[in-house]
Amino acid sequence: MRDTELYAALLKLHHPWRVREVKLDLAAERVDVWLEHAEGVKWTCPECSKAAPVYDHADEREWRHLDTCDCQTFLHARLPRVNCPDHGIRQIRPAWANPGSQFTFRFEVLLIKTLKERRYRNLAPDRNELG
Numbered sequence: 001m002r003d004t005e006l007y008a009a010l011l012k013l014h015h016p017w018r019v020r021e022v023k024l025d026l027a028a029e030r031v032d033v034w035l036e037h038a039e040g041v042k043w044t045c046p047e048c049s050k051a052a053p054v055y056d057h058a059d060e061r062e063w064r065h066l067d068t069c070d071c072q073t074f075l076h077a078r079l080p081r082v083n084c085p086d087h088g089i090r091q092i093r094p095a096w097a098n099p100g101s102q103f104t105f106r107f108e109v110l111l112i113k114t115l116k117e118r119r120y121r122n123l124a125p126d127r128n129e130l131g
């Protein structure tokens, strides 16, 4: 299995998205994964969900994802922009993150879970205080 196929499977990517490149930097303990989409795909306007062809692509963005074996992992992609007849040029919503977020859904879930656990621990009475 190639690294691009491995990451496509791990990320649960669906058509039209696929992994173009995976780069491992062991010294930096970092994995970077570049996503791309198939050609000729019609996307939907984020405002009205009407299908529209690609107008162009936004600049490359980066999303923090779950670690890969203790290596910080980042996804990169240039999101397509569509030209909706009703709403004009709009950027599509990525399948892996909320619009405008710097984190993937799965990383956000981990963050929320970690913060909830930490909050619960902080609220629990300290055994030493109980005497």
Ligand SMILES: [Zn+2]
Pocket: 045, 046, 047, 048, 049, 050, 084, 085, 086, 087, 088
């Ligand atoms: Zn629209």
